[in-house]
Amino acid sequence: MTTDAAPPRSLLYVPGSNARALEKARGLAADLLIIDLEDAVPADRKIEAREAMRRAVEAGYPGKRIAVRVNASGSWEQEADITALYGLALDAVVLPKVDAVADLDPVRVLGVPILAMIETPVAIYAARGIASDPAVVGLIAGLNDLAHELKLPDGMDRSAMSVAIQTIVLAARAAGVRAFDGVYNALDDAAGFAAEAAEGRRLGFDGKTLIHPSQVDPCNAAFAPSARQIAEAEALVAAATGGAQRHEGRMIEDMHVAAARALLERAGR
Structure with missing residues (x-):
């Protein structure tokens, strides 16, 4: 997976130890399947997974x-995970609990793009450096673990993590x-x-990680341009003459035209 390709909207975790789920995933509309060797797999089924x-x-x-999610750096399972990945054609490796750039090192040997999971307060502060590493093509917000680390009484309350969430987006955008x-x-x-998916889109995320097939279609819809947005973008591009100008009651400039073209390209993809 490269940063110049269309970003996946729906990233579905598929338990590596669940044969039925692995087969069913072939018929799903998820943009990226993440075969999970970490949290979704019981400790006694890692080899099987x-x-x-x-x-x-x-x-x-x-x-x-x-993509495949391996176990975290420092875990005794990770070396076996990496060995199992040699020779496979993968778009990315998902690495959990990345607190520092050094945590990426064991996975670099695969030569596969890395999606780094930001899941702790330490990782939030290190996010810009992690995102800037040449091997990293994206950051994933690991909000369950982050809520636990922050000792939040209600892990579903995203407003309590708003600064951390925006920091992840800022770090990713700063690194491209x-x-x-x-x-x-x-x-x-x-x-x-x-x-929540609509909120994630408003916050600037490119897509969302998922844990159940029923979430795929609504996720794709949330991160796809609506018919109204497409029509507005087409009208803006058609009206643009270069430089600042008035369009439908507001001022637009080249930046707005570029954003409209990007939306139409995303809709076409």
Whole structure:
């Protein structure tokens, strides 16, 4: 996955130890499948998950981008995870609990773009340096762990993490890489998910990580331009003559035209 390609809107975690989920993922509309060897896999099934992950990736997921989440640097499982990834065609490796640039080092040997998870207060302060590393193509907000580390009484209250969330987006944008929102835990709350996905888009995230197939379609909708936005962008581009000018009651300049063209390109993709 490169930063000049269209960013994935929906990034779905698929447990490496769940054969049914690995197969079902082939028919889902997720932009990026993240086969998970970390949190979604019980400790006594790690070996099984690595083997299943490798079989699944070698079999292929036509038309889909594929990443694998390995265990964190410093864990005794990570070396085995990295060994299992050698020779596989992956779009990215997802590395959890990246607190410093040095945490990236064990994964560099794969030569695969890294999506670094920012999950602790230490990581928030280090986010700009992490995002600027040449191996990193994006940051993922690990908000469950962050809420725990911050000792928040209500982990679902994103407003309590607003500074941290915006710091992740700022660090990514300053480094010219992607930024992806954290997961939404309440599987049966469709309205709540839609609201959080829309909020993530407003905050500047490129997409959102997901934990259930039911979240894929509403996520794609939330991060895709609406029909109204497309029409407005088309009208703005058509009206633009260069420099500052009045358009439909507001002042526009080249920056607004560039943003409208980018929206139309995203809609076309």
